[in-house]
Amino acid sequence: MGVGHAHQDSLNLDITALGARLAPDLGGRDEGHLRGWPNMRWNRVHNVVEVDGKNFENIVPGSTTSGTGWNRLFSPMPGSQVMINTARATSHPNVSLYERLTAMVDGPVTDDLAPIYVFDVFRVAGGHIHTYAFHGAESQKFETNTPLKPATSAAAVAYLDNYKDGTK
Numbered sequence: 001m002g003v004g005h006a007h008q009d010s011l012n013l014d015i016t017a018l019g020a021r022l023a024p025d026l027g028g029r030d031e032g033h034l035r036g037w038p039n040m041r042w043n044r045v046h047n048v049v050e051v052d053g054k055n056f057e058n059i060v061p062g063s064t065t066s067g068t069g070w071n072r073l074f075s076p077m078p079g080s081q082v083m084i085n086t087a088r089a090t091s092h093p094n095v096s097l098y099e100r101l102t103a104m105v106d107g108p109v110t111d112d113l114a115p116i117y118v119f120d121v122f123r124v125a126g127g128h129i130h131t132y133a134f135h136g137a138e139s140q141k142f143e144t145n146t147p148l149k150p151a152t153s154a155a156a157v158a159y160l161d162n163y164k165d166g167t168k
Contacts, residue, residue: 009025009043009046009048009066010048010056010066010067010068010069010087010089010098011048011069011085011086011087011098011099011100011122012025012046012047012048013047013048013100013102013120014047015118017116020137021137022136022137023047023134023135023136023137024135024137025045025046025047025135026045026046026135042055043055043056043133044131044133044163045133045135046133047133047134047135048100048122048133049098049122049124049130049131049132049133050130050131050133051092051095051098051124051126051127051129051130051131052092052127052128052129053129053131053162054091054092055091056087056089056091056092056095056098057089057090057091058089058090058091059090059091060090066089067087067088067089067091067092067098068087068088068089069085069086069087070085070086070087071083071084071085072084072085072086072099079105079106080103080104080105080106081103081104082101082102082103083101083102083103084099084100084101084102085099085100085102086098086099086100087099092126092127094126094127095124095125095126095127096125096126097123097124097125097126098123098124099122099123099124100120100121100122100123101119101120101121101122101123102118102119102120102121103118103119103120104116104117104118104119105117105119131163133163
């Protein structure tokens with residue numbers, strides 16, 4: 001929380017389990033061959049919501065400070081943990097709510113392994129376009145529960161082309 005570390009990553013969520021980065025922050029300085037390129041400070045290379053195609057940041061001359069975030073709830077309990085975090089930024093005066101609720105819930109133990117389920121809700125009020133950027137671990141196997149097809153409209157192709165750099 002707080003003012004971050006010069007990345008636009010207020011409320012970013014990294015998930016690591018069993019020694020693997022399952023939801024990595026692609027804005028790190030040592031993320032494979034890209035090593036922080038194209039821009040580690042973009043919202044879109046972190047696991048956050050981008051509002052209206054702009055970084056969520058406190059605009060101060062000579063500064064690259066991300067938005068200001070704070071913890072509103074942290075409740076570690078046996079079997080589950082919940083936290084709610086909120087942020088604001090001078091770059092988005094029209095955003096009245098920028099909030100992430102994350103819960104981890106223990107699953108049933110099978111073969112001495114207890115799965116953990118992650119429930120993540122990111123709420124945003126204000127702005128017009130909310131792009132939820134979430135990056136999974138590198139894998140040779142990728143499955144979805146819905147058929148995927150190529151974008152067909154010029155607007156969709158342009159939108160996806162704008163977001164693919166630094167996210168592959």
